[in-house]
Amino acid sequence: MNIERFISQSEGVWRSMRSGHSLAFQQFEEVTSEIQIRSLPLEDVRVETLLDIYKEKNLLPISPFEIKWSSNSDWEEQNDSLISSGKSIMIPLPKSSSEGLMIRSLGYIEAQKALSHYSFLSDGTFLLSTQYDQTIAEERIWFASENVRFRASVIKTLGSGGIMQSSFASEVRQLSQSV
Amino acid sequence: MNIERFISQSEGVWRSMRSGHSLAFQQFEEVTSEIQIRSLPLEDVRVETLLDIYKEKNLLPISPFEIKWSSNSDWEEQNDSLISSGKSIMIPLPKSSSEGLMIRSLGYIEAQKALSHYSFLSDGTFLLSTQYDQTIAEERIWFASENVRFRASVIKTLGSGGIMQSSFASEVRQLSQSV
Numbered sequence: 001m002n003i004e005r006f007i008s009q010s011e012g013v014w015r016s017m018r019s020g021h022s023l024a025f026q027q028f029e030e031v032t033s034e035i036q037i038r039s040l041p042l043e044d045v046r047v048e049t050l051l052d053i054y055k056e057k058n059l060l061p062i063s064p065f066e067i068k069w070s071s072n073s074d075w076e077e078q079n080d081s082l083i084s085s086g087k088s089i090m091i092p093l094p095k096s097s098s099e100g101l102m103i104r105s106l107g108y109i110e111a112q113k114a115l116s117h118y119s120f121l122s123d124g125t126f127l128l129s130t131q132y133d134q135t136i137a138e139e140r141i142w143f144a145s146e147n148v149r150f151r152a153s154v155i156k157t158l159g160s161g162g163i164m165q166s167s168f169a170s171e172v173r174q175l176s177q178s179v
Numbered sequence: 180m181n182i183e184r185f186i187s188q189s190e191g192v193w194r195s196m197r198s199g200h201s202l203a204f205q206q207f208e209e210v211t212s213e214i215q216i217r218s219l220p221l222e223d224v225r226v227e228t229l230l231d232i233y234k235e236k237n238l239l240p241i242s243p244f245e246i247k248w249s250s251n252s253d254w255e256e257q258n259d260s261l262i263s264s265g266k267s268i269m270i271p272l273p274k275s276s277s278e279g280l281m282i283r284s285l286g287y288i289e290a291q292k293a294l295s296h297y298s299f300l301s302d303g304t305f306l307l308s309t310q311y312d313q314t315i316a317e318e319r320i321w322f323a324s325e326n327v328r329f330r331a332s333v334i335k336t337l338g339s340g341g342i343m344q345s346s347f348a349s350e351v352r353q354l355s356q357s358v
Contacts (some may be wrong), residue, residue: 168347
């Protein structure tokens with residue numbers, strides 16, 4: 001597996017079922033989302049702007065892409081579920097075929113840009129680790145088939161390594177481009 | 180990672196939060212469990228009985244263990260949640276340090292004994308694949324820290340490879356031995 005193949009396999013519209021586990025409080029969260037992943041040209045002005053910020057990294061960017069999502073959570077009041085949406089631009093900066101850095105315009109748990117580290121396990125599972133001010137987020141994504149992928153994440157506190165919450169998403173590719 | 184180390188790390192009592200995703204129907208299930216994992220001696224009569232059945236495999240057994248669980252699901256009537264419990268004996272039959280067979284006295288999705296195949300990914304993630312009459316169950320287990328492990332599973336139909344359901348468990352080691 002390499003980053004170009006992984007992004008190419010991920011392109012499309014996905015219907016996601018995500019479960020969040022709050023480990024200390026034994027609370028479940030249920031979120032359904034529609035997620036769209038699409039490639040961007042390196043000449044996209046937003047890509048160029050991000051690359052300007054991180055240009056000191058001295059690595060060649062490849063296969064930038066955009067993730068858009070629209071989510072519906074059960075964690076608000078029973079009859080008033082929370083709908084949120086957003087998008088993030090991601091730019092891989094490979095160091096080798098199996099690992100590299102990833103620029104993100106928007107972090108997964110904090111709304112700020114971030115520089116993540118990615119790598120691949122022996123079966124092609126994609127690992128992404130992002131350090132924020134107080135926390136580390138680790139995601140792993142693997143394909144169960146061409147049209148089903150899974151995404152597990154964990155959030156750890158930076159100092160103690162304590163684990164605050166985890167989540168798991170089952171994502172099924174949609175044939176209609178409805179985002 | 181090898182199977183002895185993996186089992187040794189897994190021994191103890193775990194509090195599990197498990198989410199099930201029914202992909203076709205977009206239904207969530209929430210299950211809380213207490214799980215106890217403990218080593219058994221090779222001389223345990225139940226281990227010897229299972230080994231007699233599978234003796235034709237001609238591999239040397241190692242580190243047998245027992246898993247006991249007591250679970251509470253939200254999938255029954257709203258005010259009448261389903262409590263289930265059970266136990267299974269597992270006997271690894273290593274082929275090499277990174278893979279082998281696993282005898283199970285009770286299957287994960289069907290209540291019959293089964294012979295699974297296990298292996299490890301490059302980061303120590305444990306993979307277990309079990310073929311039943313109609314389905315294949317694939318589990319992957321990895322440790323986020325000494326006392327937190329995650330377990331993701333998927334059930335595929337045997338012919339088409341269609342994916343029926345997935346689940347994800349966050350498991351936190353308990354200090355009191357209360358099962």
